[in-house]
Amino acid sequence: MSTEDLRIVWIYPDLLSTYGDRGNMLILAARARARGIPVETIEIRSDQALPDSADLYLLGGGEDGPQALAAQRLNADGGLHRAVARGSVVFAVCAGYQLLGTSFFAKGAAYPGLSLLDLQSDRGPARAVGELHGVIDPRLGLPPLSGFENHGGRTHLGPGVSPLAQVTTGIGNDGTSEGAWRGNLIGTYSHGPALSRNPALADLLLRWATGAGYLPPLDDTWTDRLRHERQVAVAP
Amino acid sequence: MPLRAKVASSVSRTAAALSRAAGRGDGSVIGGWIGLKIDPELLKHLAAGRSVALISGTNGKTTTTKLTVAALESAGRVATNAFGANMPTGHTSALAKAGATPYAVLEVDEHYLARVLDETRPRAVALLNLSRDQLDRAKEVAMMAQMWREALAHHPDVHVVANADDPMVTWAAYHCASVTWFSAGQRWHDDSWVCPECGGAIERAGGDWRCTTCPLRRPRPQWVVEEDGVVDPTGAWHQVKLSLPGTVNIGNAATALAVAAQFGVRPADAVLRLGSVTSVAGRYAQVERDGRLIRLLLAKNPASWLEAFDMAEAAPTLLSINARDPDGLDTSWLFDVDFAPLYGRRVLITGDRAYDLAVRLQVNGIPFEHVTSFADALAAVPPGRLEVIANYTAFQDIRAELDRVN
Structure with missing residues (x-):
C-alpha cells in the first residue's frame, strides 16, 4: 500500500449492498486507472474498524434492518466522521444517503442518522420505483442526472445542504428536488450503480478526491448512447 | 368432489383448451383463473386425495420440478405444472387437466408458498434457495425468508426438504418438526452475510457457515452432492447422469431424489430416470x-x-x-x-x-x-x-x- 494511491473505501458491503452497489467502486477505480492514477479499493465489513484516512468513501443501499444496524455501528465507530472532518469525499446512494442525515425511518421507527448532512427522512405515501432524471445544481457543472430509484422514503432538506438536482422524471426527495450535497459530500436516490449512467459525476468525485483540477477525457461512447436511450425512453 | 368443484374443473379445462386453440399460449393461466372464479376452493378440491410435493425458491424451481416428476413417475402418474405457470391459477389448471393422479409435483412461485401450502396440504415441500431477483417488484430477501418461516409454522405436519447451504432457507426451516437437509453448494453468497435471526455477521469457511453471534449454523446435510453424484442418507453414492449441463443441476437432482425418497422412491431407482429430462421449457435446448x-x-x-x-x-x-x-x-x-x-x-x-x-x-x-x-x-x-x-x-x-x- 502506497500513500500516493487513491484510496476508495466501500463501507459495509455486508449490510449496504442491495442492487449493484459494487458498481460505483468498480467504475471509480476503472476511471482513475484509465488516467494512470493508482487505486486501492478497500471493503470494510461492519465488524471491522473504519479507516479514517482514505480519500473517498462509498455508501450503498440496504434493507431496513441492515440500514439501522449500519447507522448504529458507524456512529459508534466514528471513523467516517473523522474522515469527513479531514475533507474526505463521500458518495452515498439510497439507504446510505438517508444515513447521512439526522434521522431516518426503518422498521416503523425513527433512527438517529450520522448527522453529516442537514436532512431527515421519513416514509412516503407510496414506494418510488422507476427512472429518476433531473437537472443538477449548476454550481457542480454537470450534465443531467440519469438513474433509477427504488425507495419508500421521502427526504426533507435543511438550510445546511443544497439539492443535488431538480427532478424532471421520478420522485427523488419529494417529487421536486433530488439528493443533496454539501462540501465534498453527495447523496442521491439514484440507486445501485448510479455512476454507470453519470460518468461526469464519477469524474467530479475523482477530482475532489485527488485534488486534480483536470482529468483527461475518456471514451464514453457507450455511456453516451445509454444516457441518450434512457432520455428518449422517459421523454413525454 | 362437490358438484360446484366438478363444474369449475370442467370449465377450467375447456377454457384452457379454447385459449390454446386461439393461439393464446398454453391456456394454463386463464383456465385456472376461470375455474377459481366459479369455485374459490377448486385448488383445494383438486389437490385432495393426491400426495403432493411443492418446489419453491428463487432459482432452479422449474428444473427441479421436472426432475422430481421424472423420479416420482417410477411410483405412479404425476400431475405437474410443466409450463412454469407457478401461481395458484397455474396449479389449478394443471391439476384439472391431469385428471385423477396419485401424485402431484408443483412448482410454486416463492411469494405464493403460504397460500399453496394451505390449499394443497402437501406431503413434502422443497426449499431451494433465496436470493435477490427483481427488487423493483419482488419482496426483499429477508422478508421472503420471514414469510416462509411463518407459513411453515402453520403446517407442522409437512415434511420440509431444505438447502443447508443457504442461511436464509435454513433459518426459514430451522424450527420445522420434520426436515431433510441437502447440500448442493452455492456460488452466490451476497444475500446472506447478515444473520436473519440476530443481525450478526455470517462467517463462511469452505462449504460451512455459521453466525458469529447466535447459535444459527449450517445443519448437517443428509443428501450431499459429491463430484458427479449424490450421497444419500445411508452414505451410498449414486452417479447422476443428466442431459442438462452444470454443477447446479446435480444439486437440483439431489433435491429431486430427496423429495422422491419422502414418497418411498429409492434413490437407486429414481436416479436412472433423471437423464430423461433433456430441456426445461426450452432452457438448455x-x-x-x-x-x-x-x-x-x-x-x-x-x-x-x-x-x-x-x-x-x-x-x-x-x-x-x-x-x-x-x-x-x-x-x-x-x-x-x-x-x-x-x-x-x-x-x-x-x-x-x-x-x-x-x-x-x-x-x-x-x-x-x-x-x-x-x-x-x-x-x-x-x-x-x-x-x-x-x-x-x-x-x-x-x-x-x-x-x-x-
Whole structure:
C-alpha cells in the first residue's frame, strides 16, 4: 500500500449492498486507472474498524434492518466522521444517503442518522420505483442526472445542504428536488450503480478526491448512447 | 368432489383448451383463473386425495420440478405444472387437466408458498434457495425468508426438504418438526452475510457457515452432492447422469431424489430416470441453425448468471438483456455479476438494454461486439457452437425466433 494511491473505501458491503452497489467502486477505480492514477479499493465489513484516512468513501443501499444496524455501528465507530472532518469525499446512494442525515425511518421507527448532512427522512405515501432524471445544481457543472430509484422514503432538506438536482422524471426527495450535497459530500436516490449512467459525476468525485483540477477525457461512447436511450425512453 | 368443484374443473379445462386453440399460449393461466372464479376452493378440491410435493425458491424451481416428476413417475402418474405457470391459477389448471393422479409435483412461485401450502396440504415441500431477483417488484430477501418461516409454522405436519447451504432457507426451516437437509453448494453468497435471526455477521469457511453471534449454523446435510453424484442418507453414492449441463443441476437432482425418497422412491431407482429430462421449457435446448449449434441458457438474476457461466463452454457467446415487466425494469443487477469468466471468449451483445450491458462489460474489461438482432449474431459467428445467455423476455424472444416449442 502506497500513500500516493487513491484510496476508495466501500463501507459495509455486508449490510449496504442491495442492487449493484459494487458498481460505483468498480467504475471509480476503472476511471482513475484509465488516467494512470493508482487505486486501492478497500471493503470494510461492519465488524471491522473504519479507516479514517482514505480519500473517498462509498455508501450503498440496504434493507431496513441492515440500514439501522449500519447507522448504529458507524456512529459508534466514528471513523467516517473523522474522515469527513479531514475533507474526505463521500458518495452515498439510497439507504446510505438517508444515513447521512439526522434521522431516518426503518422498521416503523425513527433512527438517529450520522448527522453529516442537514436532512431527515421519513416514509412516503407510496414506494418510488422507476427512472429518476433531473437537472443538477449548476454550481457542480454537470450534465443531467440519469438513474433509477427504488425507495419508500421521502427526504426533507435543511438550510445546511443544497439539492443535488431538480427532478424532471421520478420522485427523488419529494417529487421536486433530488439528493443533496454539501462540501465534498453527495447523496442521491439514484440507486445501485448510479455512476454507470453519470460518468461526469464519477469524474467530479475523482477530482475532489485527488485534488486534480483536470482529468483527461475518456471514451464514453457507450455511456453516451445509454444516457441518450434512457432520455428518449422517459421523454413525454 | 362437490358438484360446484366438478363444474369449475370442467370449465377450467375447456377454457384452457379454447385459449390454446386461439393461439393464446398454453391456456394454463386463464383456465385456472376461470375455474377459481366459479369455485374459490377448486385448488383445494383438486389437490385432495393426491400426495403432493411443492418446489419453491428463487432459482432452479422449474428444473427441479421436472426432475422430481421424472423420479416420482417410477411410483405412479404425476400431475405437474410443466409450463412454469407457478401461481395458484397455474396449479389449478394443471391439476384439472391431469385428471385423477396419485401424485402431484408443483412448482410454486416463492411469494405464493403460504397460500399453496394451505390449499394443497402437501406431503413434502422443497426449499431451494433465496436470493435477490427483481427488487423493483419482488419482496426483499429477508422478508421472503420471514414469510416462509411463518407459513411453515402453520403446517407442522409437512415434511420440509431444505438447502443447508443457504442461511436464509435454513433459518426459514430451522424450527420445522420434520426436515431433510441437502447440500448442493452455492456460488452466490451476497444475500446472506447478515444473520436473519440476530443481525450478526455470517462467517463462511469452505462449504460451512455459521453466525458469529447466535447459535444459527449450517445443519448437517443428509443428501450431499459429491463430484458427479449424490450421497444419500445411508452414505451410498449414486452417479447422476443428466442431459442438462452444470454443477447446479446435480444439486437440483439431489433435491429431486430427496423429495422422491419422502414418497418411498429409492434413490437407486429414481436416479436412472433423471437423464430423461433433456430441456426445461426450452432452457438448455440445443438447436442447429445454418451450421451453428446454438444452446440457450436462461439467466434471470445474479445467482443464475454465475451458474450459466459455469454451464457455458468456451465458445462464442451471445448475451441478451431486456428490462420489460417480467424481467424487472431495473438493470442495476448487471453490476452484481462478475463477467470475468467470459474473458478470452468472443462476446456479442444484444437486447433492449444492450447499452447497459455494454457499459458494464467495459468496466469489467471484457471486449464485446454489439449486434441489433439475433439473426445478425448468427451471421457474425463462424459455424460451430454458439452459447446464448439471456434473461427472461430476451430468452423468450430468441426462442420464438428459433421457432421452438419446448
